[in-house]
Amino acid sequence: MIRLLLAEDQGMMRGALALLLGLEPDIEVVAQAATTAEAVEQALTTRPDVALLDIEMPDGSGLDAAAVLRDRLPGCRVLILTTFGRPGYLRRAMEAGAAGFLVKDGPVEDLAAAVRRVLAGDRVIDPALAAAALSTGPNPLTDRERDVLAAAVDGATVADIAGRLHLSESTVRNYLSAAIGKTGTRNRIEAAISARANGWI
Numbered sequence: 001m002i003r004l005l006l007a008e009d010q011g012m013m014r015g016a017l018a019l020l021l022g023l024e025p026d027i028e029v030v031a032q033a034a035t036t037a038e039a040v041e042q043a044l045t046t047r048p049d050v051a052l053l054d055i056e057m058p059d060g061s062g063l064d065a066a067a068v069l070r071d072r073l074p075g076c077r078v079l080i081l082t083t084f085g086r087p088g089y090l091r092r093a094m095e096a097g098a099a100g101f102l103v104k105d106g107p108v109e110d111l112a113a114a115v116r117r118v119l120a121g122d123r124v125i126d127p128a129l130a131a132a133a134l135s136t137g138p139n140p141l142t143d144r145e146r147d148v149l150a151a152a153v154d155g156a157t158v159a160d161i162a163g164r165l166h167l168s169e170s171t172v173r174n175y176l177s178a179a180i181g182k183t184g185t186r187n188r189i190e191a192a193i194s195a196r197a198n199g200w201i
Contacts, residue, residue: 002119005031005048007039007065008081009057013104017052020108027115036060040068048076050115053098055082055089063089063096070097077118081111085129088139088199100124139200140182148175150201153192 004027008014011034018029031042036057043051043065051069053062066078079100080093093101099118102111103126114124141149151161158176162169176188183194195201 001028002026002050002115003028003030003046003048004115005029005033005039005043005046005051005076007033007036007042007051007057007062008054009034017108017111021052021112021115024112027112034058036062036065039065040072043069043073043076047073049119050077050079052079052081052111052115055080055084055093063092063098066093066096066098079114079118079124084199085126086197086199087129088195090125090129090199091139092199101129102126103129139198141179141195141200145175145179145182146195146201148172149179149188149192149195152176152188153196153201155189 004021006014006018006029008017014032014034018032021027022029030048031046033039033042036059039051039053053065055062062080066080069076069078078098079102080098081102081104082089083104085103090101100114100123102114102124117124147165148161151164156164158169158172162172165172176191179195180188180191183191185191185194192201
């Protein structure tokens with residue numbers, strides 16, 4: 001039996017996936033989680049063969065959980081399943097040690113097959129997303145530029161961002177200016193939107 005952990009913040013979606021995957025003769029859903037922290041805790045407790053992780057969760061990201069599991073539970077294969085098929089997310093998932101990346105609009109049979117394939121040692125990546133990632137290129141932003149843009153997404157002022165990230169206002173302006181230049185946009189809001197659309201933040 002393949003022991004599977006399922007992390008998805010939407011209860012109805014999580015329940016439906018658990019039910020459908022549990023009908024497979026060789027898959028047993030041994031744990032479910034609604035947050036990143038819960039996913040890591042459940043994985044360390046139940047030690048699944050495969051962790052199926054959503055990207056967007058209330059307390060962080062499935063990409064964060066993937067990186068923790070890579071370091072603390074290397075025998076667990078990670079498969080990212082998301083609504084957001086963004087090229088930057090795919091690159092970040094691979095950097096975090098994920099073995100697969102699929103978008104949620106595929107049939108459940110493909111998902112079950114992907115679980116089996118990643119456990120067998122294969123990489124499973126949505127073909128359209130792989131092509132988009134190759135054409136988009138790597139994330140041009142530094143970690144700090146990403147942090148500053150992520151803090152700017154909600155329209156926060158430079159002073160707000162500086163306070164939130166414990167930086168000086170001039171440093172925040174420098175990071176924002178660099179990020180605007182790298183994204184080819186006109187202002188920090190456009191830069192943040194562009195970065196999010198590409199999955200860089």
